[in-house]
Amino acid sequence: MNPTNTQKPDRTCDVAIIGAGTAGLSAERSARRAGAKTILIDEHFAGTTCASVGCMPSKLLIAAAKAAHSVSDAPLFGVNPKSVTTDGKVVMQRVRNLRDEFVAAAKKSIEDLRQDAQLKGRAKFLGPDMLEVDGSRLRAKAIVIATGSFPSIPETFAGLPNILTNETVFELEDLPTSLAVIGAGPLGLELAQAFARLGVDVAVIDEGDTIAALKDDAVASSLRTLLKREFPLYLSTEIKASRSGDKIEMSWSGASTGNKTFTHVLVAAGRPPNLANLGLETTGLEVDDHGTPKFDRRTMRCGSSNIFLAGDCDADVPVLHEASAEGAIAGNNAARFPDVGTSRRSTPLAITFTDPPSASIGTRSDDAAIVGTSDFSDQGRAKVDGRNAGLLRIYADSSGNLTGASLAVPEGEHLAHLIAWAIEMKQTAMQLLEMPIYHPTYEEGLRSALREICSRIEISFAADRDEGVSPGV
Ligand SMILES: Cc1cc2nc3c(=O)[nH]c(=O)nc-3n(C[C@H](O)[C@H](O)[C@H](O)COP(=O)(O)OP(=O)(O)OC[C@H]3O[C@@H](n4cnc5c(N)ncnc54)[C@H](O)[C@@H]3O)c2cc1C
């Protein structure tokens, strides 16, 4: 660690937290609860990314798309809605109105802090225990960095008109006419499908071949097939963009070749950590190849320093519940510093809210893992609802202990939680099969995968248990 900065501070505290997002707010609460005098610093105090430009506005747009889709799906059931129109201005206004309510709730938790526990301005390290915030110096015994992430915009889009990111797309007054979505990660796919279902001419283009961050090729392939019924998805391509009047001409080559002019482009090409210009070079922290400080995810501590990381800025698991968990670990340890404790981390769980939703749960321990598969094209309840498609794969070790899963199936967000909780509770495939499952439900779809795992490890069923697998009855 670099030596302590010897300049005289304007203020002092036990724990300074940089960033009032989900992770920073959690860190502040946790440090305060542990008895520390805290100061929470933010450039804007504009509400969290989740509430303002992330989880909540994206789910509001998806909710509108779901309404539109259920109408377009109605003829399948013999229900024929008369003429249906989408009022894009009303769609976007509702997104913003409810988004503003979530933002107001996030801001309220900041307003509730003591006045002397908040500091507005951009923070920069002057040394490992000293920050400069808009010209004033703050010394802290321990510091939590919770500065979030920012949208990466590839060079090819520089200077072009109507280039959107998650930070600007929800400000559109009306739905765009056409939209190229760059990136087939969770962000790109969620918004691409939502806009497509609301009548926008959408295409998704990605330089890689992964979709929705899924690592299981069979599940990814199943989701890819389903999404391609709704909009073109061009993967493994090199992308070029140029101005065409007030529009953007996109061309791509590689696994597929094409070009098309779009009124708007949504760049969803990842969100790297927000760590530039933070003065990290004055801290002496060891950084990885991307410039992110190395840290222990059980303590959130950077090396043997007094500095902790939390949330998207650590580039570990950039989802909300992990930002909140990391904030609590970092804040508690910062307050206890140097008496730092280790915390258990929960089973990895990431969900992408496409339809069907996809999810990655736990780990696929190794190549020898036993895999059980459920094909939802024949699942009873899914057939009833006209949603019978998708694949679910559960992984177990050689004793049948559940280790992970990957899925893209209807109601997948709920099934993903059941599997994650079963893994947390160290359940085996057989133990999960012994749980009550009501009929007819999507949960019944877990059974084929679990039974396959049991049969592979040659676990025989108890004589008083039914071995049957039936899609509907
Ligand atoms: C479109 C979108 C949809 C998403 N959907 C989901 C979802 O459905 N489910 C899910 O779990 N996750 C989702 N996420 C991810 C989730 O939003 C993030 O993981 C989470 O918001 C990260 O919180 P954070 O506290 O790390 O960062 P933020 O909330 O971004 O907070 C960082 C704060 O640091 C401040 N800051 C930065 N630098 C400085 C500095 N130098 N000085 C002072 N202040 C500074 C910023 O002003 C900001 O307030 C989504 C993300 C996006 C973009």
Ligand SMILES: NC(=O)c1ccc[n+]([C@@H]2O[C@H](COP(=O)([O-])OP(=O)(O)OC[C@H]3O[C@@H](n4cnc5c(N)ncnc54)[C@H](O)[C@@H]3O)[C@@H](O)[C@H]2O)c1
């Ligand atoms: N449901 C959720 O939890 C949810 C939803 C949306 C976003 N998020 C979070 O938001 C963050 C950003 O999401 P994301 O989907 O942008 O990130 P991501 O990194 O998962 O996906 C980015 C995609 O863009 C592609 N890409 C990168 N550079 C490119 C280029 N120059 N040209 C073409 N394609 C390119 C990558 O190959 C990748 O597929 C992530 O941290 C994610 O966890 C979460």
